[in-house]
Amino acid sequence: MFSFDQLRGFVAVAEELHFGRAAERLSMTQPPLSRQIQKLEREVGVLLLERDRRHVVLTAAGEAFLAEARRLLALAERAPDLAQRISAGSSGTLRIGFTAASSYGVLGRLLNAVEEQLPEIDIELAEMVTREQVAALSSGELDLGLGRPPFDSEVFGSRIHHREQLLVAVPREHPLAARPGPLRPDDLIDVPLIMHSPIKARYFYDLVVSLLPISHQNVVHTVSQVLTMVWLVAAGRGIAFVPASATGLGVEGVVYQALEGLPENPVELHLLWPRASRNPVVRRVLEIGPR
Amino acid sequence: MFSFDQLRGFVAVAEELHFGRAAERLSMTQPPLSRQIQKLEREVGVLLLERDRRHVVLTAAGEAFLAEARRLLALAERAPDLAQRISAGSSGTLRIGFTAASSYGVLGRLLNAVEEQLPEIDIELAEMVTREQVAALSSGELDLGLGRPPFDSEVFGSRIHHREQLLVAVPREHPLAARPGPLRPDDLIDVPLIMHSPIKARYFYDLVVSLLPISHQNVVHTVSQVLTMVWLVAAGRGIAFVPASATGLGVEGVVYQALEGLPENPVELHLLWPRASRNPVVRRVLEIGPR
DNA sequence: AGAACATGATGCCCTGAAGGTATCAGCTTA
DNA sequence: TAAGCTGATACCTTCAGGGCATCATGTTCT
Numbered sequence: 001m002f003s004f005d006q007l008r009g010f011v012a013v014a015e016e017l018h019f020g021r022a023a024e025r026l027s028m029t030q031p032p033l034s035r036q037i038q039k040l041e042r043e044v045g046v047l048l049l050e051r052d053r054r055h056v057v058l059t060a061a062g063e064a065f066l067a068e069a070r071r072l073l074a075l076a077e078r079a080p081d082l083a084q085r086i087s088a089g090s091s092g093t094l095r096i097g098f099t100a101a102s103s104y105g106v107l108g109r110l111l112n113a114v115e116e117q118l119p120e121i122d123i124e125l126a127e128m129v130t131r132e133q134v135a136a137l138s139s140g141e142l143d144l145g146l147g148r149p150p151f152d153s154e155v156f157g158s159r160i161h162h163r164e165q166l167l168v169a170v171p172r173e174h175p176l177a178a179r180p181g182p183l184r185p186d187d188l189i190d191v192p193l194i195m196h197s198p199i200k201a202r203y204f205y206d207l208v209v210s211l212l213p214i215s216h217q218n219v220v221h222t223v224s225q226v227l228t229m230v231w232l233v234a235a236g237r238g239i240a241f242v243p244a245s246a247t248g249l250g251v252e253g254v255v256y257q258a259l260e261g262l263p264e265n266p267v268e269l270h271l272l273w274p275r276a277s278r279n280p281v282v283r284r285v286l287e288i289g290p291r
Numbered sequence: 292m293f294s295f296d297q298l299r300g301f302v303a304v305a306e307e308l309h310f311g312r313a314a315e316r317l318s319m320t321q322p323p324l325s326r327q328i329q330k331l332e333r334e335v336g337v338l339l340l341e342r343d344r345r346h347v348v349l350t351a352a353g354e355a356f357l358a359e360a361r362r363l364l365a366l367a368e369r370a371p372d373l374a375q376r377i378s379a380g381s382s383g384t385l386r387i388g389f390t391a392a393s394s395y396g397v398l399g400r401l402l403n404a405v406e407e408q409l410p411e412i413d414i415e416l417a418e419m420v421t422r423e424q425v426a427a428l429s430s431g432e433l434d435l436g437l438g439r440p441p442f443d444s445e446v447f448g449s450r451i452h453h454r455e456q457l458l459v460a461v462p463r464e465h466p467l468a469a470r471p472g473p474l475r476p477d478d479l480i481d482v483p484l485i486m487h488s489p490i491k492a493r494y495f496y497d498l499v500v501s502l503l504p505i506s507h508q509n510v511v512h513t514v515s516q517v518l519t520m521v522w523l524v525a526a527g528r529g530i531a532f533v534p535a536s537a538t539g540l541g542v543e544g545v546v547y548q549a550l551e552g553l554p555e556n557p558v559e560l561h562l563l564w565p566r567a568s569r570n571p572v573v574r575r576v577l578e579i580g581p582r
Numbered sequence: 583a584g585a586a587c588a589t590g591a592t593g594c595c596c597t598g599a600a601g602g603t604a605t606c607a608g609c610t611t612a
Numbered sequence: 613t614a615a616g617c618t619g620a621t622a623c624c625t626t627c628a629g630g631g632c633a634t635c636a637t638g639t640t641c642t
Contacts, residue, residue, distance in 0.1 A: 061378035
């Protein structure tokens with residue numbers, strides 16, 4: 001049977017594609033690393049790395065084994081932690097990622113529900129955008145995420161956790177800020193616009209574009225985080241479309257106006273988790289199903 | 292970090308709840324097993340087994356760690372098997388490019404053969420013209436292509452996968468459409484012709500020019516895809532030479548006529564693959580050699 | 583009560599796995 | 613053609629881990 005050291009060696013070489021650098025990263029010299037890999041290949045019974053005298057490249061089998069090796073190492077690293085927590089009297093840990101906007105109200109509701117139903121569970125929190133959450137959920141660094149589409153629904157289970165209105169953030173000095181009642185889409189023609197990044201904030205970008213007629217020549221900034229948007233609005237740079245929870249960000253000098261002719265609560269926030277999750281706490285949290 | 296041997300030792304003791312028997316099961320003596328467990332507990336940082344001088348019992352942390360240990364060992368045991376299967380080509384992913392015309396029947400036969408012989412293989416499909424296939428095969432984005440010459444036979448291995456007739460596509464209203472039996476090349480003199488692009492559809496261009504006397508002043512369109520050709524024929528723009536599989540495209544208003552004096556099945560479709568392919572699945576598929 | 587037994591821990595020895603240094607071998611580049 | 617990379621080998625050294633003998637302590641039987 002191979003050893004964890006061999007796996008670590010293999011992962012390092014597979015990532016560096018260079019024995020010397022990989023050895024350095026592992027704080028060892030190159031020759032024993034070469035032998036480690038040879039031995040691993042003998043144990044596994046398969047050529048994992050193709051080395052011509054100049055380059056190193058993964059074989060197809062190596063590719064597959066690399067994924068297994070990473071899983072093994074990740075599992076091995078977390079196992080002691082798990083045991084320690086249980087020993088310390090907790091019945092588990094839940095690591096939750098959340099988007100900045102969801103931290104106002106929505107996240108609190110989730111935490112209260114968990115706290116109440118499962119008081120012995122430890123909760124760790126990390127603020128990150130959906131894209132980072134997806135990566136962290138895949139690698140096992142997170143158990144649960146609060147984010148927005150898109151994500152791969154084959155890999156992640158999800159449930160709509162919150163719906164909210166889409167509002168227009170307007171600088172307090174702007175004429176539109178004083179207007180009573182909901183604004184009409186026409187009112188926004190020729191107004192400078194702070195828009196979402198179609199790459200980093202694809203959900204909002206797609207949502208806004210599908211709901212409203214956007215003139216792209218009015219876009220003065222392209223931004224990926226709601227908070228940044230609201231700051232730019234406060235600075236008078238333009239108006240922006242934001243979820244209702246942005247009102248909780250507490251930025252001065254911004255007025256939030258409703259819009260006419262939109263669906264009721266078009267902005268969705270999803271609770272998402274890796275379907276392959278091994279953390280029993282995840283299942284329990286989904287069972288108690290906050291709201 | 293703990294070792295697999297330590298995990299195996301722990302699992303054995305946890306199952307036997309007796310160091311002596313566990314040691315026996317592991318074909319070793321009891322003292323080193325005791326030390327193994329002690330060391331494991333130091334690494335994990337938690338007491339896993341409660342031993343009073345007479346009995347051994349799992350702690351809560353031990354219970355949880357046991358589950359992790361079992362998972363780790365199971366994963367570790369099947370990882371080499373996985374790698375071996377991929378290396379042997381009986382598992383893995385095959386990315387196949389195919390021309391639009393080949394999607395009718397021919398591609399299906401290939402897929403069925405692979406499916407039947409190598410059920411564990413995932414297949415990804417992408418429709419593209421031969422030229423794109425060649426590029427994708429070179430860059431490693433594809434493993435296998437279904438296309439037509441020309442391609443560099445130094446770089447690509449190939450095998451004729453299908454031969455078919457060359458037919459004439461005629462608009463339904465055209466006098467030639469009503470003619471019974473095969474047409475003679477003379478019949479086509481002075482008929483408007485939709486011809487293949489000598490650059491993008493060089494295979495067909497060369498084939499047709501080599502088999503039939505073409506009057507280039509009759510050419511009304513130059514096209515690179517069979518489907519486009521058939522549409523233009525349906526629109527009454529002229530006649531076109533197409534492979535028999537074009538009859539499966541299901542375009543209305545087109546009649547397909549055979550031609551006299553042609554070789555039996557002059558249109559060839561090749562299965563092609565990069566000779567330097569490192570994907571073992573390719574070798575396997577070529578070995579089972581559909582048809 | 584005391585002897586025999588059961589069972590996990592400890593002390594000591596020895597083998598072999600694995601790391602280090604020096605060097606080789608084959609390809610690339612100037 | 614020489615210099616430089618880079619992975620593989622040879623050889624030495626260390627120490628982790630297994631075996632044997634024994635201890636310590638709790639149980640059971642007479």
